[in-house]
Amino acid sequence: MSKNNPQKLYEDIKKKAQNMFKSRQEKPLVMVGTATCGLAAGAMQVKEDFLREIKDKGLDAEVIEVGCIGHCYAEPLAIIAKPGFSPVCYGYLDEGLVHRLVEDFLAGDDPSYEYAMAALERNDEFPTFEDFPRGVYEEKLILEHCGFSDFSKIESYIAWDGYSALAKALSDEPGHVLEEVKNANLRGRGGAGFPAGVKWEACLKNGGEEKYVICNGDEGDPGAFMDRSVLESDPHLVIEGMIICAYAIGARQGYLYIRAEYPRAVEHTLKAIEQAREKGLLGNSILGTDFSFDLDVFQGSGAFICGEATALVNSMEGKIGMPESRPPRLVQRGFRARPTVLNNVKTFAYVPLIINKGADWFKSIGTDESPGTAVFSLVGKINNTGLVEVPMGISLRQLIEEVGDGLPEGCEFKAVQIGGPSGGCLPESSLDVPIDFDSLHEAGAIMGSGGLVVMDQEDCMVSVARYFLEFTQHESCGKCTFCRLGTKHMLDILTDITRGEGDLETLQLLKELGEDVRDGSLCNLGRTAPNPVLTTLRYFYEEYKAHVEEGRCPALVCRDLILYYIKPAKCSKLCNVCVGSCPTEAIYTREDGLKAIDQDKCVKCDNCRKACPTEYDAVLRLSPPVLPGEKERKVK
């Protein structure tokens, strides 16, 4: 059916790309990680420093920007590839270190291993990332090239066999391509886990000339940045997946819906689209075949609800971003009332790999019901914050303790919040739950998009539930009764509890209302909004009880239930630090020279406790908020 042989055309493109990179391999190359995480840590300054130092020394070396390699805790990061050495990754870069690396490694021949994090290729001198404890568990499929590839050049992607899956797909029947994705049981990575192949097939069966492929990059969960990283670091992978999907279902136009708060993701994606068009990989007659498909970016304006399928489509059509009742589903009646496939960024990213390596390969990773890998952004009280990709089925414990290197010293594990504001908080006893769509659902959480927040004894679960509910309540579109008013009342009740108001009946009401909002809401925002509340009520009921029955916040977080107190036995006459730290002049010096807090002036900002030198540790938080003297008086 094809006029030309797409495989042959592709081989030509690939050869050119590889030639272009051959010259690059002959001189030293510095790759600075400039995804959003790197930028926030000062990567642009690091890049400038490298350029200046290299120029000062008159060296012939190239400095390029790459995306995120996932070790966000050590940003700013750079990889130095010098002919004759295994490429080495360095973290925590600053001006001094850059100077040293240029002088010793680029100008000299000393890779300065004392500052290195890991090598990228096996060698006799220095361990690689695979030798890290997390390397044992990590299995990078869609993140394989993130942070190692020059996102600004399509040749960088092509040199790594990029777009070969597209060439392979175009040489085959669309039906076979669809069958392969369906056989792989690729489940939607947006959180719900619906099989992508089944969705595609349904869209195909609904027929019609006009169909659309849309990529949902409206990632909005607090603490989640997986989709952003993929789009920033390896946009072509997602684009290739979308083209293959379009070929399988016969669509001619697609869109990437990316939130405007991800300017780099938007910029990189737009550039990637343009480059793919130039190479004949996108647009009319892709790779010389009679298949044509084009892509555009649509920028979302920051409403969390627009991550919901029907709201997303409404917003693209210029309507208010509000969900509709389903059915009809998008595959029946989607964008411009045409059959539409909407998948998450990561879902599309798996597609080229499945086409290249086959459904059986994909199914050999992960579990039977949830094949493949899961991408998580690890944040909170965990040593190695960052982006990780692990096979489905590993336990939460392995993910936190081995991959994330556990909690920082002094932190004691209390709960893990998984799946963002729609997810749940799981306790220690749930840590052996395997990570897959179904097991997490059973435990009361959801896979969600992959945000994972670790919490310790200093986190109050009532406050955490309140925080997430404040988010969903704020993001509720207001269309349906349960979400508009139900989340508002849940938030009010939770606010009361953090003030110690209410009783056991209040907790019962909160639970019942949460269940009804879950069962009664129109869309998944409302249906999942109660999850953080219901799971904390289920697993941390005693903590709720302490708030309402004893007026006590065990984690010493809820401001209305604590007071600050300077313990005279620990305070020193020689120290004045806390006095200066107080913004409201609540701390005064007693007649005996020790410090004390005027409770009427104290705003509980925590400054004095942080300021008090560790050798004294004299500032205490007491809950319930009763001073020691008053307690004795009360007993009398």
Place this chain on the structure above:
Amino acid sequence: MSEEVTITIDDQSIKTQRGEKLLWVALENNIFIPHLCAIKDESRPNASCRLCFVEIEGQDKPVTACSKEVENAMVVKTRSPHIDRLVKTGFELILSDHNLKCRECPANRDCALQMIAKKRGLKLKCDRFKPLEREYELDDSPAEFAFDRSRCVLCGQCVWADRVEAEIGAIGFTGRGINRVVTTFKDLPLADSICTECKLCVDACPVGALYYKHNQKA
């Protein structure tokens, strides 16, 4: 295309057309299902008031009747502990944001909320949830009618009447979340907007939010 199907609602066997929405089939056969936002001619139901829950044999959770198309041999229940619980909570949530001074309301005794309360044995009081006690705006700029937002249940009947029946487009929904409200462009008083005061919206209002001034009490 129409195909006759037989369904059962609360043990009553009903013949109807395939594809009809369950809510209207029930109502036309004198089976009451609470509802506020449903509009028969609207092809894609709002499904926003969340009061018309029913249970369908073979499905584990209640669904809204307004959005459910009938299928042959469907067995439907309009009452069950789960349905009643959802309807009660949904109803009480609406009441928590509604002016409950019924005696002062022009729609007293002709109100969809009172009807639902009566049919389902629910109280017109806000026991479980604290009333939201917000500031609601009153617009009495039109000559013959007024709009008291303290009674508005956001059902959208007036918006449909204005846009589809009257073809004016003077009012619509704005605001998000708890601030969702029916209003005019730029929040102008109705008299200063493009409103023609045709009053179709007043007739459409199922409660006493849009009312004729001559019916005003106290």
